Amino acid sequence: MALPKPLELVQVFLKQAVRSGDRVVDATLGNGYDCAFLADLVGPSGKVIGFDVQQQAIDRTRERLADRADRSELILAGHESIAEYVEPGVSAIVYNLGYLPGADKDKTTSADTTLRALSASTGLLKNGGLLSIMCYVGHPGGMEEGCAVKDWAAELPRTEWRVFQYTAVNAPNNPPFLIIIEKL
Secondary structure, three states, X not given: XXXXXXXXXXXXXXXXXXXXOOXXXXXXXXXOHHHHHHHHHHOOOOXXXXXXOOHHHHHHHHHHXXXXXXXXXXXXXXXXXXXXXXXXXXEEEEEEEOEOOOOOOOOEOOHHHHHHHHHHHHOOEEEEEEXXXXXXXXXOOHHHHHHHHHHHHHOOOOOOEEEEEEEOOOOOOOOOEEEEEXXX
């Protein structure tokens, strides 16, 4: 048996939480892989709302979703504006923090905007909904952002939220870690 990598584990959890017809959010589109996965989960009657601050990410995601464009809405805006575009009742919100792979590594998520986005996200999830936060910490500012996210998640009330962290503890070079949060 092989243990799943963090991104594989996210997909296992999302398959359990998201149903056909649901609304979900990809808060950091990147190259569109999570958005495409979510679009498959919600099916033709569901909707994926995606955010990114880089047009390149929007374009890459739009290409990846060509045959599923009818179930997606891609927004050129930072994840901190999530509550301006998304109504409560979503089944899952996915974050991949860091920089857009294959693009300018100086354009990264930051603790300030991420914490605002996460706080807003908690009010958008329905009961049983998942908040997935993949923290890539190997870039300048990444460790500070990751620590801020961990501290924020640790403060969520245990009576309302189930919070877990998953990471490889014997990997070199600041391995990424996953925080999964379930709204009870």
